[in-house]
Amino acid sequence: MQTLCATALIFGMSGRRSDSVTWTSSMVADSDYHRILPGSDALRGWISHSDKYSTPVGLLACQRDPLLRRHRAFVVSSSISAPPPQPKGKTAKKSVIAPTLPSNAVILEVILSDTCLFPEGGGQPTDTGVIHADGITWPVLKVLRHGGSAVHYVQVVGERTAEEALQFFSTGAQVEAELDDAGWERRVDHMTLHTSQHLLSALLETKLQLPTLSWSLTSYPSPCYVEVPRGMTVDEIAMIQREANNLVFEGRKVHIEAQELDRESLAPVEKTEAGRAVGRGLPDDYTGGVHRVVFIDGVDKNPFMLRNPPPKPEQLAIVPVASH
Ligand SMILES: [Zn+2]
Numbered sequence: 001m002q003t004l005c006a007t008a009l010i011f012g013m014s015g016r017r018s019d020s021v022t023w024t025s026s027m028v029a030d031s032d033y034h035r036i037l038p039g040s041d042a043l044r045g046w047i048s049h050s051d052k053y054s055t056p057v058g059l060l061a062c063q064r065d066p067l068l069r070r071h072r073a074f075v076v077s078s079s080i081s082a083p084p085p086q087p088k089g090k091t092a093k094k095s096v097i098a099p100t101l102p103s104n105a106v107i108l109e110v111i112l113s114d115t116c117l118f119p120e121g122g123g124q125p126t127d128t129g130v131i132h133a134d135g136i137t138w139p140v141l142k143v144l145r146h147g148g149s150a151v152h153y154v155q156v157v158g159e160r161t162a163e164e165a166l167q168f169f170s171t172g173a174q175v176e177a178e179l180d181d182a183g184w185e186r187r188v189d190h191m192t193l194h195t196s197q198h199l200l201s202a203l204l205e206t207k208l209q210l211p212t213l214s215w216s217l218t219s220y221p222s223p224c225y226v227e228v229p230r231g232m233t234v235d236e237i238a239m240i241q242r243e244a245n246n247l248v249f250e251g252r253k254v255h256i257e258a259q260e261l262d263r264e265s266l267a268p269v270e271k272t273e274a275g276r277a278v279g280r281g282l283p284d285d286y287t288g289g290v291h292r293v294v295f296i297d298g299v300d301k302n303p304f305m306l307r308n309p310p311p312k313p314e315q316l317a318i319v320p321v322a323s324h
Contacts, residue, residue, distance in 0.1 A: 009237070010223040011200055012193065027067045033255050034064040040259040043290065048113040051076050051172040055114040056148040058290025059258065062118045062127070066191055069179045071116035075133075078169035080162040081107035081153060101141055106156040110169050111149050115177045118187070119143040119150040121283070123217050124194050129183035133168045133175040140177070148288030152177070186219065193217055193224050195254060195296070196244075200226055201279075202299050203243050208236060211270070211278040229272050252297040261291040 051074040120126035156165040201212040
């Protein structure tokens with residue numbers, strides 16, 4: 001058997017970012033897509049319908065229905081965004097998944113009662129979109145998780161100062177977040193590949209006992225990959241691709257189970273014999289209090305904080321990475 005020196009697989013869906021994307025704005029996730037487990041009924045009360053508090057990341061509207069494109073909400077808080085100070089002599093840590101903000105743009109940080117715009121996290125890049133406030137459309141350049149809250153980075157438009165713009169986002173103001181066409185195309189790409197990564201990782205684990213050491217979900221056109229602890233043979237790669245495609249074409253259902261987070265009960269992140277961490281656990285700074293588990297029917301059970309879409313019948317393409 002021929003062993004490849006590659007220890008990572010690049011993957012993608014056929015038709016990525018092409019006209020073959022046929023998802024429409026009228027689609028909604030199945031009514032049983034998002035399930036709150038018995039005993040965690042308190043979570044229902046964490047979904048905010050007022051300006052008093054924000055829905056925690058883990059229970060956001062975009063996580064309860066990943067196909068939702070518009071959502072009306074109240075402003076909970078807003079402030080002028082200040083770039084974090086850079087330590088002397090050091091350059092800023094390069095973010096591989098967040099778009100860099102234009103240096104001369106005036107940016108507000110806005111927290112809403114709930115949102116259909118997904119904050120970067122768990123390996124999935126941020127959504128971009130817009131917020132409609134008082135008849136004006138404001139670009140949302142990125143959304144980040146701060147603790148347990150989704151923070152929208154809103155670009156001030158027109159000739160307004162930051163202080164003038166803040167008037168549109170005073171606490172209690174009713175606004176509407178929207179995944180606009182560009183944001184929707186970006187989202188479809190991310191969520192399709194995120195589900196693909198779960199599928200690929202689950203197959204590598206169950207068929208070949210190969211844990212996923214790391215993975216990358218990057219914005220188009222950068223490729224996504226999963227990293228495994230040893231080289232794979234040509235036959236193994238062909239088998240995994242065949243299995244993955246079969247499952248994609250079968251249209252396996254995906255659903256989410258949510259419960260209150262109990263960190264004590266979480267299994268510690270496993271390590272390989274060489275001491276490498278396998279995957280990643282919940283971030284230490286996550287304070288949303290929600291534990292989500294994604295299920296791909298009969299295939300996968302992975303704790304993570306994101307939402308996955310229903311599967312889409314396209315071919316999952318897998319390519320070994322040449323390491324040298
Ligand atoms: Zn994931």
